[in-house]
Amino acid sequence: MGDLYNESIKNIHQDLIDRCKNNDRMAQMKLYDLYNRAVYGTIIRLIKDPMETEDLMQDTFLSAYSNINNFRSEASFGTWVKKIAINKSLNSLRKKSPDYLDIPEGNIPDKNVAKYDEQTNRFTLEEIKQEINRLPEGYRVVINLYLLEGMDHDEISDILEIKPVTSRSQYLRAKKKLAENLMDNYYERQA
Secondary structure, three states: HHHHHHHHHHHHHHHHHHHHHOHHHHHHHHHHHHHHHHHHHHHHHHHHHHHHHHHHHHHHHHHHHHHHOOOOOOHHHHHHHHHHHHHHHHHHHHEEEEEOOOOOOOOOOOEEEEEEEEEEEEEEHHHHHHHHHOOOOHHHHHHHHHHHHHOOOOHHHHOOOOOOHHHHHHHHHHHHHHHHOOOHHHHHHOO
16 A cells, blocks of 8 residues: 555645645645745754844745756655745855865864763753754854765765865764764753
8 A cells, every 4th residue: 555655645746746836826836835834844944043034045945946847756755846946045154154074084183982872861852952943154054964864975065065084074073063062052051
């Protein structure tokens, strides 16, 4: 039944996409209804500003509908529209010049990262999300793309126009800084 259900959903989505290619407003609204929460979640994790997130979300869907003829069904519509959202968010962040740090190959800091993993198990998801939002922009973007969007370092480096080693180093530094911040908060609560 699962395969039949998935195939049925895929056909419904394809029908909506085909109708959007003919500028069918009802189909556009249905796709918006299906994906607006996921797109909003992706953007807000990167941007943090609800007003700007709303603007970028609208721009994302307008861009998706304008370029729907370029959509190839190799990936799902959801993946495609989230990629547009990420690119629009990153363009917005670039205007604010995030702080990416280029690290030469072989100098990736990885000491003590593993010990932080064990310690962070005692924190709630909400505490972790709050601390991610407090990270410097360059760290926050990479850790969100890697952990929450499931991208690998090659994909992140393509989107951010940085080297894969820079993506890895930013991720490791973000992870270390996140663990330090979480532990600082933990000890403050214990005092």
